[in-house]
Amino acid sequence: MLYRVEGIVIRSMDYGENNKIVTLLTKTNGKAGVLIRGAKKVKSKHSSLAQPFTYGEFVYFRSNGLGTLNHGEIIESHHLLREQLDMAAYASYAVELTDRSLQDEEATGFHFEQLNACLSALEQGKDAQIVIHLYEMRILDLSGYAPELEECVSCGNRLGPFKLSPHAGGILCSRCSGKDSSAIPLGEGAYKLLRLFRMMDMRRLGNIQVKLETKEQLKVCMRKLIDTHLGFQLKSRSFLDQLDKLL
Template sequence: MLHRVEGIVIRSMDYGESNKIVTLLTKTNGKAGVLVRGAKKVKSRHSSLAQPFTYGEYQYFRSQGLGTLNHGEIIESHHDLRMQLDLSAYASYAAELTDRILHDDEPTVFHFEQLKACLSALDEGKDPQIVIHLYEMRILTLAGYAPELEECISCGNRVGPFRLSAQGGGILCGRCVNRDPSAPVLGEGAYKLLRLFKGLDMRRLGSIAVKPETKQELKRVMRLLMDIQLGLQLKSRNFLDQLDKLV
């Protein structure tokens, strides 16, 4: 069967001497594995279509299993995301996270739009850490693990200061801290950003100026949420951590 889809390359691997196999996050057909013949050849007309983060229109044949690319047109190459080390690290993390959280043939229209907006925001020079934390919140929400941030998960109190219990899946007020003594205190700035992220579509992200100390706190609490709620071991995140140590 011939498929024609909009897709984003979220994974690309060599296959044989001259081919690549890409995993596309498609707008309508879920994830799709596609063989791109000759993609490793310098003069191949399909080589750019097999590059990570490429957004394009892909036409491929597939009866079952792996598809084979017939034709494609690039809509947005995201060249800078591959050329700049820090942006490549953030984009790789977003792509790997998306790949690991989604099952094959799972409906993906909203996931597709969110990843597309995430890569565009990175390409446009928006703060990559803020972009990625917003994307992480979108992933948590889409997976059904968004934290409760409006009221204490134990007693319903809406008056802070609060702690974030990643294990409990939300905030705890001062009276209920014994429910999770290890839960970190949320500063006002980090708490406001978490609430903003929970309800914000990636496509609506503007420029946000965040203090360095607030960004560090945000990173800590988002890591807790991602590790406890999803528990994924991602190579791209390990690389991001190594990159942070060099800065």
């Protein structure tokens, strides 16, 4: 069967002497594995379609399992994300997180739009850490693990201060925080941003100025939420952490 889809390359691997196999996050058909013959050749007309983060139209034939590319056109290359080490690290984390959180046949229209907006925001020079934390929240939300941030998950109290309890699935007020000794204290800035992230579409993100202290709190919170509910060991996150230390 012949498929024509819009897709983003979220994984690319060598196959044989001259070929590549890419995993696409498509707009309409979930994740799709596609063989691109000759993609490793310098003069191949399809080599650019096999590059990570590329957004394009892909026409491929598939009978069972892996598809084979017939034709493709680039819509947005996102080449700047491959040219800068820090941007490549953040973008690699975003696509790997997407890949690991989705089943192959899962409906992906909104996932696709959010990932494309994430990559575009990184390429536009918006604060990469804020972009990624917002995207992490979208992944948690789409996976069914978004935290409750409006009221205490134990007693329903809406008056702070609060602590974040990933294990409890949201915030705990001062009266209930003793129920989770590992709950994370939330400063006012971090709490406001978490609530904003909980409801915000990636496509609406503007330029946000965030204090370093608040960003560090956000990082701790989002990492704990991801680790608790998704539990992925991501190579790209390990590299991103090493890069953060160097920078």
